[in-house]
Every structure is written in C-alpha cells, then in structure tokens.
Amino acid sequence: MHPQRKQRLQIIVFVLIAVAIAAGLLLYALRENINLFYPPADIAAGKVAVGQQIRAGGMVREGSVERSEQNLQVRFVVTDYAADLVVNYDGILPDMFAENAGVVVAGKLTENGEFEASEVLAKHDENYMPPEVAEALEQSGGSSEAEY
Amino acid sequence: MRLSRVYVSIITIRHRGLGKATYNLLMWSWFHKFGSPRWFYDFSTRVLPWLAVLCAAFLLVGVVWALAIAPSDYKQGNSFRIFYIHVPTAVISLVGYYVMAIAGAVSLIWRMKLADIVMKEAAPIGALLTFVALFSGAVWGKPTWGTWWVWDARVTSMLILFFLYVGVIALHKAFDNPEQSGKACAVLSLVGTVNIPIIYKSVDWWYSLHQPATIKFTEESTIHPDMFWPFLVITTGFYLLYAVALIANTRLGILQREYRTQWVRSRLQE
Numbered sequence A: 001m002h003p004q005r006k007q008r009l010q011i012i013v014f015v016l017i018a019v020a021i022a023a024g025l026l027l028y029a030l031r032e033n034i035n036l037f038y039p040p041a042d043i044a045a046g047k048v049a050v051g052q053q054i055r056a057g058g059m060v061r062e063g064s065v066e067r068s069e070q071n072l073q074v075r076f077v078v079t080d081y082a083a084d085l086v087v088n089y090d091g092i093l094p095d096m097f098a099e100n101a102g103v104v105v106a107g108k109l110t111e112n113g114e115f116e117a118s119e120v121l122a123k124h125d126e127n128y129m130p131p132e133v134a135e136a137l138e139q140s141g142g143s144s145e146a147e148y
Numbered sequence B: 001m002r003l004s005r006v007y008v009s010i011i012t013i014r015h016r017g018l019g020k021a022t023y024n025l026l027m028w029s030w031f032h033k034f035g036s037p038r039w040f041y042d043f044s045t046r047v048l049p050w051l052a053v054l055c056a057a058f059l060l061v062g063v064v065w066a067l068a069i070a071p072s073d074y075k076q077g078n079s080f081r082i083f084y085i086h087v088p089t090a091v092i093s094l095v096g097y098y099v100m101a102i103a104g105a106v107s108l109i110w111r112m113k114l115a116d117i118v119m120k121e122a123a124p125i126g127a128l129l130t131f132v133a134l135f136s137g138a139v140w141g142k143p144t145w146g147t148w149w150v151w152d153a154r155v156t157s158m159l160i161l162f163f164l165y166v167g168v169i170a171l172h173k174a175f176d177n178p179e180q181s182g183k184a185c186a187v188l189s190l191v192g193t194v195n196i197p198i199i200y201k202s203v204d205w206w207y208s209l210h211q212p213a214t215i216k217f218t219e220e221s222t223i224h225p226d227m228f229w230p231f232l233v234i235t236t237g238f239y240l241l242y243a244v245a246l247i248a249n250t251r252l253g254i255l256q257r258e259y260r261t262q263w264v265r266s267r268l269q270e
Helices: A003-029 A040-044 A131-139 B002-016 B020-034 B037-069 B078-110 B113-144 B153-174 B178-192 B195-205 B225-257 B262-269
Strands: A053-060 A073-079 A084-090 A102-109 A115-123
Touching: A003 B078, A003 B178, A003 B195, A040 A053, A040 A084, A053 A084, A084 A102, B020 B037, B037 B078, B037 B113, B037 B225, B078 B113, B078 B153, B078 B178, B078 B195, B078 B225, B113 B153, B113 B178, B113 B225, B153 B178, B153 B195, B225 B262
Parallel strands: A084 A115
Antiparallel strands: A053 A073, A053 A102, A073 A084, A102 A115
C-alpha cells in the first residue's frame, strides 16, 4: 500500500477508535437515563423518590389483575421476580396487556409505596408462532411465554 | 486514466524483473479497475436487468407468502405481518450505513471517484429504508404497545440513524465542489458508524420497550419455521432491491459527474 494511503487509513482508524471511546463513555455516564424504566427491585431499594414522574417495567404477575365493576379502574402487580410493585391505573389498557406478559407503566410512586400509572404500555416479547403451536405448547405443559 | 497508468507500470516492471512492486500492482490492479466509473457503468449495464428480475421474483414470492400464506401470530394476529416489512428494512438500513461508510473510507484513502459516488448515492436509499422501518414500527406499536412512539434506546437510536443519513444528504448539497463535499460526507458517515452497534445492542444493554431480536445468529431464533421461511425470502428480496437501487443510483451519479467526458457522450448517443 502506498505510504500516503496507509497514513490516511491510520488516521481514519484512529478517529474511529477515539469516537467509539467517546461514545462509550457518554453512554456509560448516561446509562441510568437511557433505561426506559426502573425494574421493581430498584424501586423497592428506594432509588426512586415519591412523586417523581418515572416509568416502571416488568411482568404482570399471574392472577394479580383486579378490575373494578363500576369504572375503568384496574389494579395489578408488576414484578421482576425480585420485587413486586402494585400499580393502580384508571384508563383503557392496550390490547396486548395480559398476565404473565411484559408491561411498562408511566406515573408516580405514592406515599404508601404503590404506583399511580397515567399510561400503561404492553411490552411485547420476541416470540412468534402460529396459534395452533402455542396451544399445543400449552397442552404439553411447556410455557408459551417468554422468560422475563 | 488510472487504469492506463497501471498498465504502463506493469510493462516497465517486466523489464526490471518481478519484485515487491509487481506483487503490489497485481494485488491492487483489480481494485483500481473496479474503481473506474466507466468500467462500473458498462458492467452494471449488463448485470442490472438480471438483478432487477431476480429482485422482483423474490419480492413477489416473499410478499404473497408473508402476507397471504404464512400463519398469523398467536398473540398479535395479523398485525404481526408488519414484521415482514419492518425487520428487513431496519436490518438493511444498518447494513446500508456500513456500505455508505466503507465507500466513504475508500474515497478518503484512495481518492476513488466511484467510491465517492456510491457513498453519496447510498444516503437517500438508507434514509428511505430507515424511515420505512420507523414508520412501520409506529404502525405496529400502536396496536401492540399502545403507543405510536416511545423514547426508548432502540427507537431513539434509529431516529439518530435517520438524522445521520439526512445529514449526509444535506452536507452533500451544501458544497458546490464535489471533492470537498465528498470529504465532509465521508467523515460524517464514518463517525456515524459508532451508532450502528449501539442500535443493534440497545435492546440488550438498556431496559427498552422494544423487544430483543427474534432472528438470532448465535442461538436459535424464536420464530416458528412457517413464519421464518417467508421472512428469509422477503429479506433476500429487500437486499436485492437495495443492490438494484444503489447500482441504478450510482449509474445516474456517474452520468451526472462525468457528463463532459467522451465515453459518456458515446454511451448516451447509443
């Protein structure tokens, strides 16, 4: 390779490495802010102040969803299998909302340690299969749901 | 011009015996040949129709298979089929960024005109693919997540990718001198490559609303084979579409850049 071209190549490689390191440090410094939500374990550990607008995320615990008879009020438990968070929400849940499925809730932590959600988003998992296969899996005892 | 210089030096070296210089020449001569816009133009004239036919065949089979024949998803029903547009366009928008950046690096190092044209022509195609990926993701997100848009790591880094593509296009238009704009665009596209692994790993590194990858290279994919095969066909179709679009754009770029030369005039008169 021509020495001049070799030098240009070296400069490019050097600049790329420098930019990658800079980006890495930046993302490392901002890592808490880039996370879209807090897992319930972080909230239980007291990392979130009461009344602060945040998002929490995890799995909806099986059998925990309680719907009100009169209005849209709904109450469920979000878990990361290390800690639980009780969520209250007054509104329409997304179609994909289900027990044992991922969820991200936006809102505030209240004095009594429960979460007042203003928005509930369903977190979809990466598993795709036809309905017959999911049914067969369920009957054979295998779980058709993703691990959190 | 470069080509003739290579041949002249091969002839002179033959009289001095074979040395390191000859080896270097043989190593690099194909590279310089490929870098000639005229050679690329004539070569692509022959290849492009075949590639276009192949692309149309794969896309046609892929679309019919994915949208009509493949089974619906057990949770999402038919809205899962957006997957077949969303994933290929998103993947190729990342791959296409590397194509643009590598072409930029080649044009910076070797001052190769063809690489410069390829880099500039790759930008609008990549921007379009990124837009389609973002748009189809939003359309899928509304019924699935319950929102059109969320500022999580994956979606935000994809938006940055879109801005990087648009930035390269804008920077290219901002200069009158193609050589200057080439250097600036190449540097911007090279610096932007840092974003690609971030997009790819964003769903693993941070808590995001976007799910992790379904199609995996290192472990088993979490998609049923009946849904995977149409995906493979339609993705191949999209890759071919990218190739066809890039080659066609590059041909146009060559004509615009070289319109004063004799060979372009003779081709256009044919």
